[in-house]
Amino acid sequence: MPAQDYDVLIIGSGASGGMAAHTLTKKGVNCLMLDAGPLVDFNRVRQTKQAYELPFHGFGEPGRLPHVVQANEFNANQWVDEKEVPFTHDPNKPFNWVRVRMIGGKSLFWARMSFRLSDYEFKAKDHDGFGENWPLDHAELAPFYSRVEPIFRVQGRREGLKQLPDGEFIEDTSPWSESMNRFIVASKRRDVTVTKMRRSLGRGQFASSFNLLLPEAIETGKLTIVPNAVVRDITVDRNTGLVNGANFIDRHSKREMHAKARVVIVGASCLESTRILLNSKIANSSGVLGHYLHDQTYITQGVVAVDKSPGGSGGTAGGYAPRFVNLKKGNEQDFIRGYAFDFNLAGTPDAKYIPAYGAELEKKLADYRGKAASVTIMGEVLPRYENYASIDKNVFDAYGIPVLHFDCKYGDNETKMLKHAMNTFDELCHDSGFETLAKHDKPWPPGYSIHELGTCRMGDDPKKSVLNKWNQSHDIKNLFVVDGSSFVTGGYQNPTMTILSLSMRASEYLMDQMKARNI
Amino acid sequence: MKRRRFVQALVAIPAAAPLAAQPPAQAQTGNRGAAAADDPKLEVAAAENAADGVPSFFTPAQFSALRKVSDLLAPPIAGSPGALAAGAPEFLDFLMGKSDAARQAIYRAGLDGLDAHAKQQFNKPFADLDNSQADTLLASLRTPWTFEEPSDPVARFLRAAKSDVRTATANSPASSAGGRRFSGSGLYWYSLD
Numbered sequence: 001m002p003a004q005d006y007d008v009l010i011i012g013s014g015a016s017g018g019m020a021a022h023t024l025t026k027k028g029v030n031c032l033m034l035d036a037g038p039l040v041d042f043n044r045v046r047q048t049k050q051a052y053e054l055p056f057h058g059f060g061e062p063g064r065l066p067h068v069v070q071a072n073e074f075n076a077n078q079w080v081d082e083k084e085v086p087f088t089h090d091p092n093k094p095f096n097w098v099r100v101r102m103i104g105g106k107s108l109f110w111a112r113m114s115f116r117l118s119d120y121e122f123k124a125k126d127h128d129g130f131g132e133n134w135p136l137d138h139a140e141l142a143p144f145y146s147r148v149e150p151i152f153r154v155q156g157r158r159e160g161l162k163q164l165p166d167g168e169f170i171e172d173t174s175p176w177s178e179s180m181n182r183f184i185v186a187s188k189r190r191d192v193t194v195t196k197m198r199r200s201l202g203r204g205q206f207a208s209s210f211n212l213l214l215p216e217a218i219e220t221g222k223l224t225i226v227p228n229a230v231v232r233d234i235t236v237d238r239n240t241g242l243v244n245g246a247n248f249i250d251r252h253s254k255r256e257m258h259a260k261a262r263v264v265i266v267g268a269s270c271l272e273s274t275r276i277l278l279n280s281k282i283a284n285s286s287g288v289l290g291h292y293l294h295d296q297t298y299i300t301q302g303v304v305a306v307d308k309s310p311g312g313s314g315g316t317a318g319g320y321a322p323r324f325v326n327l328k329k330g331n332e333q334d335f336i337r338g339y340a341f342d343f344n345l346a347g348t349p350d351a352k353y354i355p356a357y358g359a360e361l362e363k364k365l366a367d368y369r370g371k372a373a374s375v376t377i378m379g380e381v382l383p384r385y386e387n388y389a390s391i392d393k394n395v396f397d398a399y400g401i402p403v404l405h406f407d408c409k410y411g412d413n414e415t416k417m418l419k420h421a422m423n424t425f426d427e428l429c430h431d432s433g434f435e436t437l438a439k440h441d442k443p444w445p446p447g448y449s450i451h452e453l454g455t456c457r458m459g460d461d462p463k464k465s466v467l468n469k470w471n472q473s474h475d476i477k478n479l480f481v482v483d484g485s486s487f488v489t490g491g492y493q494n495p496t497m498t499i500l501s502l503s504m505r506a507s508e509y510l511m512d513q514m515k516a517r518n519i
Numbered sequence: 520m521k522r523r524r525f526v527q528a529l530v531a532i533p534a535a536a537p538l539a540a541q542p543p544a545q546a547q548t549g550n551r552g553a554a555a556a557d558d559p560k561l562e563v564a565a566a567e568n569a570a571d572g573v574p575s576f577f578t579p580a581q582f583s584a585l586r587k588v589s590d591l592l593a594p595p596i597a598g599s600p601g602a603l604a605a606g607a608p609e610f611l612d613f614l615m616g617k618s619d620a621a622r623q624a625i626y627r628a629g630l631d632g633l634d635a636h637a638k639q640q641f642n643k644p645f646a647d648l649d650n651s652q653a654d655t656l657l658a659s660l661r662t663p664w665t666f667e668e669p670s671d672p673v674a675r676f677l678r679a680a681k682s683d684v685r686t687a688t689a690n691s692p693a694s695s696a697g698g699r700r701f702s703g704s705g706l707y708w709y710s711l712d
Contacts, residue, residue: 038711045711051690051703052565057610058690058703059683062618074705102711352682357592357660440666 006032006224007514009246009261011231011276014105015496016483016503017267018209018217019148023507025222029514032259034229034248036268037101042205049074067096069448078102078109085397088405095406096447097271103227104210106269106450107496112200112207113320113342114154115493116145116165120323120338121380124489128326128336131383134488135460135469138165144501152207154497156198163338164195164322164493172196177315179307179345179373179432186431187321190424194319197342200496226259228252230399233280234264234479243282243479249399263478263510263519267503270452270485271389275404277456277466277481278391283473289466291388292454293406294490297339297379297414297443303425304353305434307345307371317346323380323492325420335416339379340492341425345434347372353438373434377421379443380492382413383454387446408446418443451495456485471506478519482506567692572609576616576623581630583646585611585680588633591653592681593688602684605691611683622679629676636673 008024010017013035021031051058051073060073068079080099089095100106120127122134122141142165149168156169174196176184184194200207217223228251235258237244245260266273274290277283323338349372354364392405422441429436459465462474471486473479482503484495513519574582586608595601602608615626630645636656637645645653659674660681669675688694690703 040711045709046706047709048704049707050692050695051705052567052692052695054707056614056617057687058705059614059686062614062622072705074707077708077710351685352678353664355661355663357657357681358594359596362596438664442666 003260006030006259006261008032008263008265008510009034009259010265010267011035011234011246012105012266012268012272012483013103013209013214013225014267014269014483015107015110015209016269016499017265018104018107018213019500019503020265020267020480020482020507021217021223022209022213023504024511025217025220027511028220029222029511031217031223032261033223033225034231034246034259035101035103035105035225035227036230036251036272037103037105037227038251039103039225039227045077067094067447068098069096069444070098070450083398085403086395087403088392088395090407093407093409094445095408096445097404097406097452098447098450099269099272103214103225104206104208107208108206108210110207110450110496111494112202113494114149114152114156114167114198114200114497115322116142116167117491117493117498118163118165120163120327121489121491121493124337130336132457132459132464132488135458135465141498141501141505144505145497148497148500148504151212152200152497152500153202154198154200155196157196159193159195161193161195161322163324163327167198167497169198170201172316175315176319177317177346178312179309180315180317180319182309182432183319183345183428186428189431190324190428192321192324192424192428194321196316197318197320229257229259230401231268231276232256232399232401234266234276234282236280236282236476241476243476246276249401251399254399263480263514265480265482265507265510267482270455270483271404273481273483273485274389274455275391275401278389279402283456283466283475283479283481285475286463286466288385288457288464290390290455291385292383292457293387293389293408293446293452294381294383294454295446295451296449296490296492297377297381297410297418298449299377299379299418299422299441299443301350301353301438302375302377302418302422302441303373303429303436303439304349305373305426305429305436306349306368307373307433308435309433311371318342318344333416333420335413335420337380337382337413337417338492339377339417339421341375341377341421343373343375343425345373346370347374349374349437372437373429375425377418377425378449378492378494379414379417379421380490381410381446383457383489384411389455406447410443410446414443415441451484451490453484453487453490453495456481457488458486459488470509471502472509477513480506480510565692567606572606572613574609574612576612577627577630580634580644580646581627582608582612583644584630584633585626587646587648587653588630588657588677588680589684589688591650591657592684600688600691600693602688605688605693607684607687607691610687610691614683614687625672625676625679628672629680632673632676 007030010033054073065071122137125133157172158166229248232247234246243264321341325338348369387408389404391402395403418441456466458467471482589602589608593602633645
């Protein structure tokens with residue numbers, strides 16, 4: 001049977017690709033979706049095991065997945081094998097590219113932290129003069145956030161904060177714990193707002209395109225999903241200059257295939273999308289494709305402290321403190337932009353932070369159980385041209401596709417910001433009755449947050465950006481890129497809600513353009 | 520039948536038998552409609568519950584020092600097995616043998632250093648020290664944690680061993696059977712098709 005021509009080819013089945021399929025198929029658009037990974041039967045591939053049943057007793061196979069800090073011996077098979085699909089970087093500039101290839105993509109595993117960007121991000125240049133503004137603002141994207149949040153069932157508490165706009169939340173009315181109340185009092189004295197975590201509840205065990213977007217798209221009869229389809233490049237009609245499909249390789253047979261479509265939407269994740277476009281040698285008249293790579297700085301266990309007061313039981317003992325620095329003129333720090341705290345006050349410290357061993361250590365661990373504060377510091381990274389991904393022409397993956405090379409490092413602004421963050425959280429702990437065991441201000445290497453952004457950024461000026469404000473290529477009108485690569489700045493907020501909203505908005509714009517026969 | 524011989528036998532059948540002589544497919548595959556629940560559930564054992572690992576990475580002196588330091592770092596507590604009963608030193612010998620050169624060097628330099636300090640201060644190997652003597656050589660573990668790794672080889676080793684010995688102990692078959700409170704378990708992912 002000859003292959004049919006589809007209206008739209010969607011590359012990638014994660015948050016962005018899934019939302020494109022969800023939006024377009026409901027409007028009757030015939031879509032083909034390619035994903036490099038398999039459709040996983042989660043009941044079949046996962047089983048509870050004891051660590052001693054694993055070959056390396058939970059330590060993990062030495063040398064496997066050297067860039068995936070999140071990997072352990074239990075979950076090692078869920079990540080992309082770095083030998084099968086390698087990448088390169090300068091040894092002195094490590095980049096931790098963390099990847100998932102399966103239907104649903106990284107939306108199967110995200111931390112579910114669900115935030116909106118504010119105009120401190122969309123219009124960041126107006127605020128501090130650095131970089132570029134987005135070609136849209138919060139008011140333009142707000143209607144789409146408001147439709148995405150109910151799909152993902154975002155729980156949170158409305159605060160009326162300009163730097164973290166409220167959404168359509170399932171209201172979190174749980175009371176704070178006694179230690180949190182102390183912490184909140186201390187925070188208010190320093191103009192730090194503490195709120196409940198904003199988190200996608202999803203349905204069942206997932207908050208993913210796998211269960212929230214793709215099933216409804218399939219129900220329309222308008223979506224064909226092909227798993228194990230590793231896209232090599234996007235093809236172009238030489239007569240029109242428009243894209244007309246993609247070459248891909250079947251993951252199992254290594255057979256070369258070609259899929260045809262009137263429109264191509266790329267949503268393969270920021271860096272895979274960039275790799276596909278660079279290998280296709282398209283959409284780069286600006287010369288910025290692959291540049292302005294940024295993510296968020298992450299410090300885990302930035303401060304570890306133990307509660308010295310007896311405390312009380314019950315209540316929510318963790319929270320989120322959104323950006324509180326550089327919000328007002330005249331009160332600027334020695335760095336621009338800001339950071340957030342994601343923290344917990346009722347944990348147990350890792351044994352490494354306790355200066356003891358043996359029986360004494362075990363006694364202290366028992367004493368500290370449920371009384372330890374720890375924080376993950378998430379800081380904004382400035383998008384800079386000199387941080388980029390490019391094609392390494394000398395290295396190929398198992399499918400013969402050239403791999404990515406990274407040249408990326410954090411700068412002085414990030415260093416100063418993280419020092420400020422560490423000291424501030426340490427002071428808040430002290431002021432609320434905690435004693436510090438350990439602290440540090442050293443982030444994980446770039447990439448660790450799994451929030452890569454910016455390498456196909458949008459903008460009004462085709463000379464400075466890859467996409468227009470509708471996630472549409474400036475160069476090729478029937479090519480869209482709908483994932484995090486389109487971001488101009490990333491802020492300190494986890495990007496998934498913004499990716500989903502941009503993809504919904506771009507897909508509806510595409511529908512309008514198709515109806516008007518502009519595409 | 521040993522698994523290897525079983526596999527060899529399976530491989531040999533089609534090569535030796537002419538196609539016409541092959542039995543019908545149904546006879547080879549059995550009753551495919553039978554429920555999987557009818558299959559026997561055979562109980563098997565972890566290798567470490569039936570046999571001992573053979574140390575091969577550390578020298579005898581290093582391994583003796585590792586056993587001593589493991590006993591100090593994870594002693595038996597409240598009925599839970601300690602590092603020695605859990606076979607942590609033997610497991611770490613295996614793990615270090617599979618590890619990269621940098622991690623191997625930390626262990627070798629640290630264990631050699633402990634022995635050298637013991638001989639210098641007490642005229643005997645680290646493994647032969649009593650616990651109060653050994654404690655003086657573990658003083659770096661009583662200092663506050665810093666992000667930077669210690670520059671002293673012994674302190675660097677002790678920091679690594681403190682974590683590794685506790686984990687190897689908690690994640691051992693003995694700890695699982697012995698009810699150690701924090702033995703590890705998790706959701707394991709098989710290879711994806």
